[in-house]
Amino acid sequence: VSSGGVPYGDMPNFLKPRRDGVPLSDAAVEALLTGTEPPAEAAPMLQPVADVLNAMRAGPASDELAGEAEALAEFRRATGASPVGAVAAGVSAAGVSAAGAPTAAMSAVGAPAAGAPVGGAPAGGRRVHLRRRRAAGSRFGARAAVTGAVAAVCLAGLTTAAFAGMLPTPIQRLAHDVLGAPAASPGGSHPGAHGHVTQHHAPGGKTGAAVHPACTAYTQARAHGTAAQRTAAYSNLVKAAGGAGHIAGYCGHGLAASTTGSHRPHPGKKKGTPPSHGKPAKKKTPPGQSRGKHKGHSKAKTSAHGHGQPGKKQHGHGHSGKKNQGHGHGKGAHKNPARHRAITSRSQ
Amino acid sequence: VIGEGFARTLAAAQDGDETAFAVLWRDANPAMLRYLKVIAPGAAEDVAAETWVQVVRGLAAFRGDEGAWRAWLFTTARRRAVDAIRHSARHPQAPLEDLPPARHPVATDPAELALERLSTQAAVALLSRLPRLQAEVILLRVVAGLDTESVARLVDRGPGAVRVAAHRGLRTLAQILTTEGVTL
Numbered sequence: 001v002s003s004g005g006v007p008y009g010d011m012p013n014f015l016k017p018r019r020d021g022v023p024l025s026d027a028a029v030e031a032l033l034t035g036t037e038p039p040a041e042a043a044p045m046l047q048p049v050a051d052v053l054n055a056m057r058a059g060p061a062s063d064e065l066a067g068e069a070e071a072l073a074e075f076r077r078a079t080g081a082s083p084v085g086a087v088a089a090g091v092s093a094a095g096v097s098a099a100g101a102p103t104a105a106m107s108a109v110g111a112p113a114a115g116a117p118v119g120g121a122p123a124g125g126r127r128v129h130l131r132r133r134r135a136a137g138s139r140f141g142a143r144a145a146v147t148g149a150v151a152a153v154c155l156a157g158l159t160t161a162a163f164a165g166m167l168p169t170p171i172q173r174l175a176h177d178v179l180g181a182p183a184a185s186p187g188g189s190h191p192g193a194h195g196h197v198t199q200h201h202a203p204g205g206k207t208g209a210a211v212h213p214a215c216t217a218y219t220q221a222r223a224h225g226t227a228a229q230r231t232a233a234y235s236n237l238v239k240a241a242g243g244a245g246h247i248a249g250y251c252g253h254g255l256a257a258s259t260t261g262s263h264r265p266h267p268g269k270k271k272g273t274p275p276s277h278g279k280p281a282k283k284k285t286p287p288g289q290s291r292g293k294h295k296g297h298s299k300a301k302t303s304a305h306g307h308g309q310p311g312k313k314q315h316g317h318g319h320s321g322k323k324n325q326g327h328g329h330g331k332g333a334h335k336n337p338a339r340h341r342a343i344t345s346r347s348q
Numbered sequence: 349v350i351g352e353g354f355a356r357t358l359a360a361a362q363d364g365d366e367t368a369f370a371v372l373w374r375d376a377n378p379a380m381l382r383y384l385k386v387i388a389p390g391a392a393e394d395v396a397a398e399t400w401v402q403v404v405r406g407l408a409a410f411r412g413d414e415g416a417w418r419a420w421l422f423t424t425a426r427r428r429a430v431d432a433i434r435h436s437a438r439h440p441q442a443p444l445e446d447l448p449p450a451r452h453p454v455a456t457d458p459a460e461l462a463l464e465r466l467s468t469q470a471a472v473a474l475l476s477r478l479p480r481l482q483a484e485v486i487l488l489r490v491v492a493g494l495d496t497e498s499v500a501r502l503v504d505r506g507p508g509a510v511r512v513a514a515h516r517g518l519r520t521l522a523q524i525l526t527t528e529g530v531t532l
Binding site for chain 1: 361364366369370373374377378381382393396397400401404405407408467468470471472474475486487489490491511514515518519521522525526
């Protein structure tokens with residue numbers, strides 16, 4: 001290329017342009033970085049660089065000290081110290097001499113003597129505190145939500161097990177006292193499986209005695225149930241007692257006497273009227289095996305004796321939680337108060 | 349740089365002396381902000397505030413001289429800046445509205461403040477044009493006052509790499525100033 005009479009100096013250097021415009025020795029670099037005088041030969045060339053670096057080393061600008069209040073507040077929060085005089089009150093860039101603070105020390109570190117940002121807390125600092133507070137709040141909220149959910153699930157499971165009578169005897173007793181769950185059977189760890197219902201106030205006046213559920217169910221069906229329910233309850237009772245003739249011995253004489261001729265439709269009860277307390281059972285439930293799912297018999301037997309006896313607890317295996325609570329007392333249970341009183345007195 | 353009185357000031361701050369802590373804060377916060385404005389532009393104030401929160405929590409357990417103190421400060425600031433950059437990359441945000449005029453910092457001489465800020469801001473803007481490692485090394489050497497070994501530990505590079513980065517950064521800066529005729 002150079003043989004055509006073109007001088008070497010006119011040929012462009014495409015491969016690698018020389019970068020020797022600014023001589024920069026290691027000593028000059030170190031001098032620039034440490035702020036000392038650069039070598040004499042490089043001083044004129046490096047003066048603009050030195051100016052930039054010196055500007056970076058300049059004393060604090062006012063806005064660079066504006067976050068002092070927030071920092072001191074954080075310091076107080078962390079150390080538990082109380083505000084110190086002018087530092088906490090003024091928080092000015094003019095120093096803290098009012099509180100006897102070392103003004104000389106302030107000037108030594110480049111604090112300006114005047115030109116104070118009055119009460120100027122940076123938005124950044126506030127944002128940080130807000131963010132920290134929000135983060136702490138969300139962490140606490142999430143933790144509380146998880147704890148609440150776990151507690152709710154555990155409580156629901158425990159309640160279900162309690163009303164199913166599936167808990168060990170001591171816990172079942174506790175649930176019986178606290179929640180009104182079925183009482184624990186005297187001999188077993190799963191009271192619900194045995195079908196015995198302990199009532200504080202038995203229907204036939206047998207206060208405190210153990211009454212068979214079939215007897216209770218029949219009593220309640222007789223008082224409040226439909227004809228179908230009474231029939232089902234009676235047949236269950238006959239089965240449980242081992243025959244109609246054994247009902248007296250099975251349930252007690254009071255009930256036996258009342259069963260004679262009492263198996264008839266409830267006076268004043270319209271045929272086909274839905275029971276006021278729960279759905280009728282679709283299938284017959286053997287006495288003593290009613291669980292929460294068998295709503296018909298269970299509800300009938302747990303509801304009747306609550307009328308007019310608010311202080312008496314009625315417990316049975318038919319309790320299945322929320323739906324059975326207050327059974328017979330709720331809205332629509334007895335729309336006619338007079339009839340309600342009549343039924344109550346009859347059942348007693 | 350506080351100098352000879354640093355050990356006494358630090359001890360007082362560790363004992364809960366608010367005035368001593370103010371001295372430490374006033375000494376380090378401007379430099380930290382300038383460093384953060386280059387490596388975490390747009391979030392420097394937030395990162396600085398978070399850095400001080402962490403420093404205050406660990407202040408009682410700190411042991412070391414002023415060089416170690418500044419190295420700890422800037423290491424903490426750098427970590428917080430990295431966190432902020434990652435967070436902003438994951439959650440891009442629109443800038444908040446500006447402070448109302450009543451809350452703007454007040455200076456006795458606005459012209460002086462403007463000049464002061466202009467020169468510093470121009471220097472920060474110039475350094476921001478450098479590659480990140482070069483700008484960071486220069487800032488840690490110049491603003492934080494750390495030596496080569498401390499900077500190498502802080503940026504997790506070797507001392508040789510730090511020297512090379514500083515050399516290249518200063519050369520690039522000189523070229524920018526020469527070719528563009530930038531004056532402060």
